[in-house]
Structure formats: structure tokens, C-alpha cells
Amino acid sequence: MAEPMRVVVLVSGSGSNLQSLIDTVHEPGGDIEIVLVVSSHEGVPALDRAVRAGIATAVVGMSGRDRDERDRALADLVEAASPGLVVLAGWMSILTGEFLDRFPDRVINLHPSLLPSFPGLHAIEQALAWGVRYTGVTVHYAEEVVDGGPPILQEPVAVMYGDDAEALTARIREVEHRLVPEAVRLFAAGRVRRDPSDRRKVEIVPGEGE
Numbered sequence: 001m002a003e004p005m006r007v008v009v010l011v012s013g014s015g016s017n018l019q020s021l022i023d024t025v026h027e028p029g030g031d032i033e034i035v036l037v038v039s040s041h042e043g044v045p046a047l048d049r050a051v052r053a054g055i056a057t058a059v060v061g062m063s064g065r066d067r068d069e070r071d072r073a074l075a076d077l078v079e080a081a082s083p084g085l086v087v088l089a090g091w092m093s094i095l096t097g098e099f100l101d102r103f104p105d106r107v108i109n110l111h112p113s114l115l116p117s118f119p120g121l122h123a124i125e126q127a128l129a130w131g132v133r134y135t136g137v138t139v140h141y142a143e144e145v146v147d148g149g150p151p152i153l154q155e156p157v158a159v160m161y162g163d164d165a166e167a168l169t170a171r172i173r174e175v176e177h178r179l180v181p182e183a184v185r186l187f188a189a190g191r192v193r194r195d196p197s198d199r200r201k202v203e204i205v206p207g208e209g210e
């Protein structure tokens with residue numbers, strides 16, 4: 001493990017992925033600590049999960065301002081928490097390049113498909129409508145293009161004949177709840193390296209003894 005890593009998690013809804021981080025990697029004062037959870041909306045269950053875990057919370061909504069203003073306020077708040085990593089765990093609002101430029105190569109996003117298939121909203125319903133045999137989960141670097149940054153971890157999930165959105169979502173969530181903590185552990189161990197000569201390529205540096 002390299003030095004301790006402070007993590008800020010951005011959420012918008014139920015926060016089951018936040019919960020998986022709280023349960024598996026979050027250790028107050030330890031090697032990985034979630035220091036702040038920011039929600040785009042008031043009153044979402046994700047905020048309750050953070051409060052129950054004793055983690056500081058904030059809400060940064062649009063509230064009558066434009067995206068640039070919202071993102072400046074958000075970036076100031078996030079920067080004040082000195083994060084080594086910012087995790088978008090169900091954050092359902094587009095971030096401007098200005099926000100992302102404040103945390104270069106330190107913002108990662110979670111998406112419920114094997115990107116580049118089915119970016120944007122309703123990825124699971126899109127996969128079902130298409131009839132694909134496999135969809136999956138992607139953890140990737142966030143870039144200004146929605147769901148467009150290079151993948152860090154991906155894992156396929158088989159679509160079963162007769163699946164509805166609820167059944168497929170449940171199996172995708174199980175994979176997400178493993179992949180997001182794994183990505184955070186890899187960052188904390190300094191094992192995620194973006195190739196400086198081809199920034200679409202991401203190397204997972206083998207751990208000791210691998």
C-alpha cells in the first residue's frame with residue numbers, strides 16, 4: 001500500500017455502491033478513507049448511508065445556477081477535502097471539463113454496461129432492448145464526453161433469456177459492488193497507470209507476487 005488515500009464520493013440516489021465502499025475499503029484514519037460524500041440532490045438514501053457511517057456530507061445542486069457555476073462550487077468543495085481520488089458512484093449529472101481539469105486523472109466513473117456500448121441513461125434497459133447476450137460493468141476515467149473516458153476495469157454480465165430490468169440490474173449491481181472497491185484499492189496501491197503516450201491505454205500494474 002502506498003500512502004493513505006482520501007476519497008470523495010459523488011452520488012445522486014440510492015448509494016448502494018457507496019455502501020459497498022463503506023463496507024469494504026473505508027477505514028477512518030486508515031489507508032483508504034472516504035472523507036466526504038457529495039450529492040446532487042437533497043434527501044437521497046445515499047446521504048443517509050454516509051451519515052450512518054460518520055462521513056461528512058454536502059449537497060451541491062443546480063439551484064438556479066448554470067452548470068459552470070455549479071461545477072466551480074463543487075470543485076471548490078471537493079478540493080478543500082484534498083482527495084487522492086474522486087469516485088462518481090451513481091452521480092447522474094454531467095460534469096464540465098473545468099471540474100475534471102481540477103483533478104486530473106483522479107476522477108473515476110461507474111457505468112452499468114460494457115462501454116462503449118450503451119452510454120448515457122437507462123443502460124440496462126438499452127441492453128435488454130438490443131437483445132445482447134452480454135452486458136456488464138465499466139469503471140473508467142471520467143472525461144467531459146459522457147461515459148467516454150478510457151476503461152480501468154470491465155467485467156461482463158450474461159443476459160439470460162427472460163431477464164427483465166429488475167433481474168439484470170440485480171446481477172449488474174453485484175458486479176459493481178465488487179468492481180468499484182477493487183478500483184479504489186488499485187488506485188490506493190498506486191497500481192493504475194495511464195499511458196502518457198496514449199492516454200486511452202490504462203495499465204494495471206501487477207501487485208507483488210503477481
Ligand code: GAR
Binds near residue numbers: 013090110121122
Ligand atoms: C449504478 O448502477 C451505476 O452504474 C449507475 O447508477 C447506479 C447507481 O446506483 N450509473 C450510471 O448509470 C452513470 N452513467 P447506486 O446509487 O445504488 O450506487
